[in-house]
Amino acid sequence: MTQQKQMILSLAMFGAAGLNFKSWTDPEVKLSSYPDINIDIEAAKLAEKGKFHFMFFGDFPGNKASDTSDMQTMGLDPMMIASIISNHTERIGMGITRATSWSNPYDVARQFKTLDALSKGRMAWNAVTGANGVSANAYGVNLAPSFDRYGKAYEFTEAVQALWATWGEDALKLNHSTKEFADYDQVKAISLKGKYVQSSGTLPIPPSKQGQPLIFHSGGSENSIAFAGKYADVFVGEVWTIEQGQAIRQALRDAAVANGRQPDDIKFIAGVMPLLGDNKKEAIERHAQFIDDDTFLQRVAHIGYVLGIDFTPADLEKPIDPKLLDQVVVTPYSDPRLENVLKVAREGWSLRELVYHSVIDYHPAAVGTAQDIADYMTEWFEAGAADGFWVMPDVYKVDLTRFVDEVVPILQEEGSFHKDYEGETLRENLGVAYQYGTRERE
Ligand SMILES: Cc1cc2nc3c(=O)[nH]c(=O)nc-3n(C[C@H](O)[C@H](O)[C@H](O)COP(=O)(O)O)c2cc1C
Incomplete structure (x- = not known):
């Protein structure tokens, strides 16, 4: 497995026209309709031009949208947005949040594997438990205490990964002369009956170019870190200082080791809001x-x-x-x-x-010129406070454009960010090993 020696960049996809609640009011945007998928496609293409590794979609279903509490696209289903974007991009990956507290594992397994196969291996599932009572109510479930939320998350993730592997890696034959579509002996049902999750049957979808989607996780508690140590390839977090970043990154690396993995098998991504100007x-x-x-x-x-x-x-x-x-x-x-x-x-x-x-x-915001922002990110990266960043520009059209045109070239010239995608799949680009099913980690 390759070790990540350069920072990872990800674009946060939460807003109508950018990450600022008021992004849609920017004169350069002139949003005349909402929703408008072209805004998302444009942002994705810009991020891909800037060689961002992936886009990161949160999901807070059921929340009442308002200018100050929830960003506008949280009402839209990010799986749908990502599926359209994947058709307009070639290399950039997509990490999409689906909470285990109120989703169904078969739906999650099916939707992510479908999109992973169709996008040729560019998907990740951000497996959060979700701690939002409004979302839980929208799905008609009660929000459980942390112990049960994470108990369910373990079973849920096992079930999803097991379902992903019900179609054998070599089952697809597509043999025109024998007219054999697939070797169905290699399609094997699961039968899981846990305390929180049950699922029996198959998910007949062949592997994608990267096998199956990556697992991301976001959270904050000890239970969250332990869960991430077992399953997560990427942890998308929320910290304000280098010391906080170092502490959580180290905790995640320790948790990976406790689960028989290598410390570099888990990447910690910190948030940053770039406020970019000539000074x-x-x-x-x-x-x-x-x-x-x-x-x-x-x-x-x-x-x-x-x-x-x-x-x-x-x-x-x-x-x-x-x-x-x-x-x-x-x-x-x-x-x-x-x-x-x-x-x-x-x-x-x-x-x-x-x-x-x-x-x-x-x-936290990184404030100043392109060089100031590049310096901020490099300082965090070199201090071991983050393996990369999820970038939150106020307005995609203005601030993401400037970030891609001005900050990215500095990071590339300084050698802390890649100049091109390493491969075609999200696993290749993040240096995450191939995985299919719930196989034992190396
Ligand atoms: C960076 C970050 C992003 C998150 N995104 C989501 C999300 O999109 N949807 C959601 O329901 N919860 C989201 N959460 C909340 C987590 O699901 C988690 O439940 C919450 O942070 C409480 O932490 P705990 O589960 O470790 O107690 C996010 C948390 C963090 C830190």
């Missing part, structure tokens, strides 16, 4: 146009909350007093974004500009 000031001002008044005030309040400082409107246009910053104590129970808030605040930005740096957001 830092321009970069944050571009981002600021997507922050409405309500969100702005909420973020001021949240910064005050994590720092333990009561701000007034008079504080907005000046830097936070360094003496106050020095009094802030970081504990294991602090908001995980606190250290990043402190770091950026100490650069001397005004409180308003601190908000524009997106220090209170779902993921």
Whole structure:
């Protein structure tokens, strides 16, 4: 198996026209209809031009869409979007989330294997448990405690992988002279009866070019890390500092070893929001146009909350007093974004500009020129805080274009990102070994 020596890049696919809730309002986008699959296809083609390894689709079914809580495409089924995109791209992979708490393993096995076969080996299933009560309600199930959520996830994943292998690797014959389509002796039913999951029968779909889809995972708890150690090829995570990245990456590597795997068999992907401009000031001002008044005030309040400082409107246009910053104590129970808030605040930005740096957001922002952003990513990568990134540009058409045209060439020139795809399948491109079924790991 090849070891990943260069960073992995992935494009987050959650929004109407980009990762910002307000991406659709950008004058360059002029979104006149929604949904519009052309936006997704364009983003995929851009990402493929930038040699991104894969696109990453979350899935939060049942959630009420709103400008500030849920991004617009979460209502759309990402499997459907990915299936169309796969027909308009050739190399880029797709990691798609389906939660084990409310999905059915046969559906998951069938849909992913279908798409994997049709896309010639470019699919991954992001096997999350899902901790969202609204989604659970939408499917008419109760959200179980972590122990049962993960208990089910193990059985679910075993069932999916077993179903994938019910069609023997050499079963397909397509012999025109004997008119033998397949050797059906090699198509063997499973019969699984677990505590949480049952499935009997076959999934008659031949292997894809990469055998079967990869397994991704996202989560945060100890149960999540242990699950990932057994099954995940890629862990897509959420961290704000290099130290947090190092800790979770190491925990994942240890969990892989505990399951008889090699540490490099699991790749940790951290989120990053690139705020790109000709300088830092321009970069944050571009981002600021997507922050409405309500969100702005909420973020001021949240910064005050994590720092333990009561701000007034008079504080907005000046830097936070360094003496106050020095009094802030970081504990294991602090908001995980606190250290990043402190770091950026100490650069001397005004409180308003601190908000524009997106220090209170779902993921950390890398702010500045293309070189600044490349440096940020390289620093994390070289520190062992991440094997790669899921990139969240505000607007695909503008910010992803700039990222692909400006940041990617720097990373390539510096040698930390590949210049072309290594192979045709997602496994080849990520350096993940061929797998078919629930076979024992090497
Ligand atoms: C980066 C990331 C992405 C996630 N994406 C999804 C998702 O798309 N759909 C979903 O239901 N849950 C998603 N989750 C939530 C996980 O399913 C998980 O249940 C949650 O993080 C709680 O962690 P735990 O299961 O380890 O307790 C995501 C979590 C993380 C960290």
